[in-house]
Amino acid sequence: MTLVPGPSNGSKVAVAPARACAYAVLRRVFEQGAFAERALRAEARSLPGRDRRLATRLAYGAVQRRRTLDHFAEVLSERPTARLEAPVLAALRLGLYELVYLAGAPDRAVVADAVELAKASSRAGHGLVNAVLRRAAREGTDSLLRGLADDTPEQAALKHSHPTWVARMWWEQLGADAARALMDYDNEPSELALRANTLVMDANALAERLTGDASGSAGEAPAASGMRGTQRGVKVHLDAKIPEAVIVEGPFDVHGSPLWRTGACIAQSRASMLAARSVAPRPGERVLDLCAAPGGKTTHLSALMDARGEVVAVERDRRRAGELASTLRRMHAGNVRIELADAAAPLAGEAPFDRVLVDPPCSGLGTLQARPDKRWRVTEEDVEEMARAQAAILAAGADVLRPGGVVVYSTCTISAIENERVVAAFLDSHDDFTLDDLAAELPSYAHWPLAREGGSGAPVAARCSSTGSTVLTLPHRDRTAGFFIARLRKA
Incomplete structure (x- = not known):
């Protein structure tokens, strides 16, 4: 007591x-x-x-x-x-x-x-x-x-404890049934997913360290490479669609684990892992990561490149840049260079990049399970303001891309204003870019929203809707955070 x-x-x-x-x-x-x-x-x-x-x-x-x-x-x-x-x-x-x-x-x-x-x-x-x-x-x-009751957005907002403006927005964008299910699921505990740092070990090895075997049975992991097993009672699941992902059930203290301290893993939602995988960087390439802190996606890019080539990580906040540097050291991301700069400003003195990840600040409405107070901090006016900043950062990232390169736009929110509308407006003003077909790579999360704007029925970016697709993960459907991902290719 x-x-x-x-x-x-x-x-x-x-x-x-x-x-x-x-x-x-x-x-x-x-x-x-x-x-x-x-x-x-x-x-x-x-x-x-x-x-x-x-x-x-x-x-x-x-x-x-x-x-x-x-x-x-x-x-x-x-x-x-x-x-x-x-x-x-x-x-x-x-x-x-x-x-x-x-x-x-x-x-x-x-x-x-x-x-x-x-x-x-x-x-x-x-x-x-x-x-x-x-x-x-x-x-x-x-x-x-x-x-x-939850027959209307206003009733559902009260029953499921969300701001009314969020309930109305999702009601329009997703439909009543999906909006209700999403709000209900937002009040459940979030997933605990770990990304195995493949510079150290793969997901199967991480699962063995966590449980003693990769099948998910409970037990104490054997000691190896100076790292001991974590705790009894831990169960794990692997994800066939995301090779680095390990979903953990049971009493596991991530930050108290030697696996975390030695950089074998990092806590990261499976949806977040899809962002770096959509960039698909290759060893030896030059990759730009805008708004890089706290470093989950940055270190994922580095691991996918086998720490060969270069990742330039841009972060404007000095304190967050320091936290990013600490994460890079722990995760053995030796090919990452931090630039303290504004992501929306021109990046001077840099050669064109092969790939760019734009993961700008957003309303975070896809992370309401893991960030319980987020729903009470964000306003409808914030969303509009963020969308303007996001558009500027996306344009800045596109400006430093080589011909034939790709820029991936990713947010952890479920908001057409910050997602579909930003990408559609970018495509309408950049004739040399087209929308890639992410559905071919991630069919479980396929999303074709760009033919219409925010549920209003007004056509936008019609030229990209027949061949391109984006990704939208929904917590209640996919059991992970809500993420939007679009990949844009330069001619």
């Missing part, structure tokens, strides 16, 4: 460590504006694996379902959440999330810990926390869920 300050006399009361950690994360995110992932890393540093996993589920789940939980709190308390103290609201969110969406713990333990956490942080709000959570437990949480 974790001791937290009691209501008086400096006394301490015991609270389950996972709940205390999750509560601290919620307060950091919603009161201090902290990123959920960083807040969790700081708060869970000293927790054992089991408590860390539960704290992650509680914190991420309560952040993701904030909108729905606040609705439940208002129904049960009969008052607006805007009138509640922030520590009280955090305790309500945490307790309601566990009561409604997680099974296993006794209701009385959930209620008691939430009340103690509120006591330690507020003057009188713990009474309200007790009353609301006891009412939820007494009346049954199924009735709360049954009261939520």
